[in-house]
Each structure stands twice: as structure tokens, then as C-alpha cells.
Amino acid sequence: MPKSATLSIALATYNEQDNIVDCLKSLKGIATEVIVVDGSSTDQTRQLAKKHKAKVYKTTNKPIFHINKNLAIKKCKGDWILQLDADERLTPELKEEIAQVLSGSYFGYTDWRSSQKYQADTPPVAYWLKRRNYFLGHYFTKSGQYPDPVIRLFRRGFATLPAKSVHEQMKVNGPLAWLKSDLDHFATPTFSRYIQRENRYSSLTAQELKDGGVTINPFSFINFIFIKPLSTFLAIYLRHKGFQDGFSGFVFALFSGLHHALSYIKLWELKSGKRNLNLQTDWS
Structure with missing residues (x-):
């Protein structure tokens, strides 16, 4: 059986002490390395990240946060990169899907609504993930907030953020597919x-x-x-x-x-x- 590819996690943070530990715990068993670029947090974000074995780099807090996300991406050395926010959590189902991608045995799906698996000649270099947003004690199922697709998992060197807008998507150089499982998002729990x-x-x-x-x-x-x-x-x-x-x-x-x-x-x-x-x- 071929050896699985390695996975780096890229995070940019600023004052995320309430989120960073749960985020890092959700990565257990899937990541080769965790890179955190912190925008000079005034709380315990960096200390907590280091305690949970992340490689932490301190910088300034940029007006466009994606600049620091790109800095984290550039520091990653894995074959694949998963870019996350501190208020996001990997579900067990999503971790299993990612593990299959890393093993080379799984190319995902053509669309989030479809049961048709990706079968093109060229394997995908990046994946859309479905985010499940939590707000006021409720996971959105409508309101234009589900599936809230984001491109987060990609081969190193094949994607980057334009860093021009807070709501932009990754720019990908190659074919894309979908993963089926949800990425939990706790941006506004209160x-x-x-x-x-x-x-x-x-x-x-x-x-x-x-x-x-x-x-x-x-x-x-x-x-x-x-x-x-x-x-x-x-x-x-x-x-x-x-x-x-x-x-x-x-x-x-x-x-x-x-x-x-x-x-x-x-x-x-x-x-x-x-x-x-x-x-x-x-x-x-």
C-alpha cells in the first residue's frame, strides 16, 4: 500500500484563546504539522497554540486577515494543506474523508448535492468543503448559510488567497472536487x-x-x-x-x-x- 501524503494545517489567529484549543484538538491524528501565524494577540492565543504542539509565528494584525493566512500557507511543508480558522472544527466524518484523500484512494464528488464521485482523468488539486454554521444555539440549514462552501484543502503550491477581500475564495490552479462531510463553524455562537x-x-x-x-x-x-x-x-x-x-x-x-x-x-x-x-x- 502506498504511503499516505502528509498534511499541514495553516491557521491565522488574533485573540482566539476561546477557540484555538478546541480547533487544535479536532485535528488530532490527521495533521503532520500545524502552522499558526498570529497577528500579535493580546490574549493567550500563542501560548495555548504552543502548548498543543503548533508551530507559532508572531506578526502584525493585518487589515485584510487573508494576508496572514497566506503567510501561514507559505510556511507549510506538507504535501497537502488544510487552511482553517480558529473557530472551525473538523468532524470525525470529515477527518476520515481527508485521510482517504491523503491515501490517494478517494477523489471526492462532482457536486455537494450529487452522489456521483469524481472520475476525471486528472485528480483534483483542491476541494470544496461544506461549512455548517452555528448561530444562537442552532446550526443553519437554510438562510443562504448552508452549505456555505469554502475551498480549504489543496495540494501545496496549487492554491492561494488573493488577499483583497474578507469573503474571497482560494484561487486554484487545477481541477476541484467536493468532500461530503461538514466542517463545523462557530464564528458567532453568541x-x-x-x-x-x-x-x-x-x-x-x-x-x-x-x-x-x-x-x-x-x-x-x-x-x-x-x-x-x-x-x-x-x-x-x-x-x-x-x-x-x-x-x-x-x-x-x-x-x-x-x-x-x-x-x-x-x-x-x-x-x-x-x-x-x-x-x-x-x-x-
Whole structure:
């Protein structure tokens, strides 16, 4: 039997002491090495990561977090790389699938909905993973939040992050396939955590609006304060069936819509000189 390929885990962190231990524990038995690039956390993130045998590198906390993710990826030496966030967990089922990929006995599926296995002549160099998002005591099944696909598992040298936007996907040089099992995501297990993240994301969006030349006038006011919030709420709650996710779905749809209004207000602050966004300190 051929020897299995090696796997490196790449993480970028900033003040993740509440998440890092559970994340690293979920990797037990699958990873050859764990690389953590930490953006100068002020809590115990680095100490806890080192305690759990990760290789930790300290750097600055970049406005675009994917810059540090790329730094972690570049330090990896495994045949394959799995890029994770500290608030994500590997399920036993997903670990088993990844182990099959490493052994060369499994190429995944053509689509997350399909039972058709990948059978192209050229093996995939990267895989889509399905994220299962946890919010207010509930795993989303609708609301446009499942399967929340992300490209995370890839052969070393075949993928990288553009590092231009917080929600971008990996740029992959080669064929892609899907894994079937879920990657658990605990980004916003509590509402206070959700608000912290929204502060960060609305600041980024405000800067993007400013860079894109959006002006403050009656038309943009109506668009960002009324039209976009309402249309986003209706899209998530009705078109994406957020109502099936109960109270969690309603809250998510409501505040996803309000993201536009919050970003616009921060844009007004930027243009009026009343706010100087510090994207490092707007996030914790």
C-alpha cells in the first residue's frame, strides 16, 4: 500500500484563546504539522497554540486577515494543506474523508448535492468543503448559510488567497472536487460575538464604499438605509427560506440587512472626518 501524503494545517489567529484549543484538538491524528501565524494577540492565543504542539509565528494584525493566512500557507511543508480558522472544527466524518484523500484512494464528488464521485482523468488539486454554521444555539440549514462552501484543502503550491477581500475564495490552479462531510463553524455562537464581527465587517465595507467612490446624497441614503436592508432581509428570510431556521434565521436576516445601513453610516463618518477607521482595533 502506498504511503499516505502528509498534511499541514495553516491557521491565522488574533485573540482566539476561546477557540484555538478546541480547533487544535479536532485535528488530532490527521495533521503532520500545524502552522499558526498570529497577528500579535493580546490574549493567550500563542501560548495555548504552543502548548498543543503548533508551530507559532508572531506578526502584525493585518487589515485584510487573508494576508496572514497566506503567510501561514507559505510556511507549510506538507504535501497537502488544510487552511482553517480558529473557530472551525473538523468532524470525525470529515477527518476520515481527508485521510482517504491523503491515501490517494478517494477523489471526492462532482457536486455537494450529487452522489456521483469524481472520475476525471486528472485528480483534483483542491476541494470544496461544506461549512455548517452555528448561530444562537442552532446550526443553519437554510438562510443562504448552508452549505456555505469554502475551498480549504489543496495540494501545496496549487492554491492561494488573493488577499483583497474578507469573503474571497482560494484561487486554484487545477481541477476541484467536493468532500461530503461538514466542517463545523462557530464564528458567532453568541449574539455579542456576532456584533463584534459585524463591527469589523461594516468597517471594511465602509472603506470599500469610500474607495469605490460612493457619495453621500439623498439617493444613496435611501438605497443604503432603506432599500438594501429591506431587500437583503427579504432575500434571506423568504427566498433563502430563513424562516425555516426559526428565531436564528430571523435575527440573521435582520442584521444582515442592517449591515448596509451600518456601513453607510461609517462611510458618512469617514467622509465627514468624524471617524478614522482602525481595522486592527475594530476587531477583537
